[in-house]
Amino acid sequence: xxxxxxxxxxxxxxxxxxxxxxxxxRPRPGLQLLQRQQLTPELAQELIGVRRLLLVDAWYAPAPAxxxxxxxxxxxxxxxxxxGLGCSHLLDAGSLLQLAAWLYGARPRTSLLLLPIQACPxxxxxxxxxxxxxxxxxxxxxxxxxxxxxGSDAADA
Numbered sequence: 001x002x003x004x005x006x007x008x009x010x011x012x013x014x015x016x017x018x019x020x021x022x023x024x025x026r027p028r029p030g031l032q033l034l035q036r037q038q039l040t041p042e043l044a045q046e047l048i049g050v051r052r053l054l055l056v057d058a059w060y061a062p063a064p065a066x067x068x069x070x071x072x073x074x075x076x077x078x079x080x081x082x083x084g085l086g087c088s089h090l091l092d093a094g095s096l097l098q099l100a101a102w103l104y105g106a107r108p109r110t111s112l113l114l115l116p117i118q119a120c121p122x123x124x125x126x127x128x129x130x131x132x133x134x135x136x137x138x139x140x141x142x143x144x145x146x147x148x149x150x151g152s153d154a155a156d157a
Contacts, residue, residue, distance in 0.1 A: 001032045001050045005057040012117035016056040039091040044100040052148040053108040061116035067137040072112040074098040
């Protein structure tokens with residue numbers, strides 16, 4: 001599964017949707033794509049049966065940076081309950097994984113593809129800096145997809 005996060009109507013914040021759009025237009029067997037504006041508790045149920053997950057998200061980089069692919073683990077469960085998980089309307093990625101494991105036993109091998117951004121003005125246009133980063137981000141996405149669809153551990157960056 002690829003889960004693209006961001007608001008496509010807020011400039012660079014929509015970069016994950018833009019990067020994942022070819023996957024929506026040309027679906028691949030064995031691959032599920034979700035595009036969401038934010039992570040919510042309801043998404044935990046979507047992770048049932050998912051073996052590998054790639055979260056694609058914008059990241060406010062402190063300085064010019066390159067896209068990064070890294071392994072992501074669930075946060076430790078505080079006190080065996082939902083307390084501390086941020087169980088409201090918005091979650092971070094580690095908390096979503098924790099909630100999916102706690103409620104449904106879902107434990108996908110998860111990677112995070114971070115796309116550096118600088119600003120999120122109203123509109124659908126990506127900044128020139130983010131547009132310049134798209135080829136590198138596409139290469140990371142394609143490498144993850146190839147490894148994940150082949151069942152390789154290389155997908156677990």
